[in-house]
Amino acid sequence: MASEQEPGLREKSLEALKKFRQIVSSAQQHFRKIEDQCGLSGAQLWAMREIAGHPGQRVSDLAKAMSVHLSTASNLLDKLTKRDLVRRERNDPDQRIVRLFLTEEGLRIVANAPGPARGVLPEALDQLPDEVLEDLNRSLARLLEVIEVSDEKAEMKPLSALISPGLVR
Numbered sequence: 431m432a433s434e435q436e437p438g439l440r441e442k443s444l445e446a447l448k449k450f451r452q453i454v455s456s457a458q459q460h461f462r463k464i465e466d467q468c469g470l471s472g473a474q475l476w477a478m479r480e481i482a483g484h485p486g487q488r489v490s491d492l493a494k495a496m497s498v499h500l501s502t503a504s505n506l507l508d509k510l511t512k513r514d515l516v517r518r519e520r521n522d523p524d525q526r527i528v529r530l531f532l533t534e535e536g537l538r539i540v541a542n543a544p545g546p547a548r549g550v551l552p553e554a555l556d557q558l559p560d561e562v563l564e565d566l567n568r569s570l571a572r573l574l575e576v577i578e579v580s581d582e583k584a585e586m587k588p589l590s591a592l593i594s595p596g597l598v599r
């Protein structure tokens with residue numbers, strides 16, 4: 431922990447804190463824009479874009495593509511199905527396999543939705559070079575070691591649910 435006797439270290443930690451605030455605020459603004467324009471959470475829009483790009487995928491494929499827990503993907507789909515934006519079909523010989531498709535209304539929303547679909551943070555991370563991502567991952571892992579209270583389950587939740595929980599429908 432930075433002390434009063436280490437002003438250089440304290441200034442650096444405050445500068446890092448400011449950057450975290452900017453990142454969180456940018457993500458919140460993006461999720462608000464999605465909510466305002468589409469009436470969906472960021473995670474719901476991302477799920478719909480994934481389905482639009484890969485019609486007929488399974489729930490497990492969607493969970494993997496979004497890097498969320500299977501139950502989280504299933505809960506997202508329940509909400510989208512209730513709003514008639516996604517439909518689930520069982521056309522395979524193995525009736526346990528559920529395939530996902532967007533409805534006409536779902537396709538219309540996706541076509542008119544703001545981007546980036548996955549959110550500003552995942553898109554920005556994808557643009558960083560490998561060596562920068564490796565450094566960032568090491569630094570964030572070290573930061574998590576220092577934080578005494580850590581929600582390890584959070585890594586499998588949509589960012590929109592963590593940053594703007596009131597926006598998740």
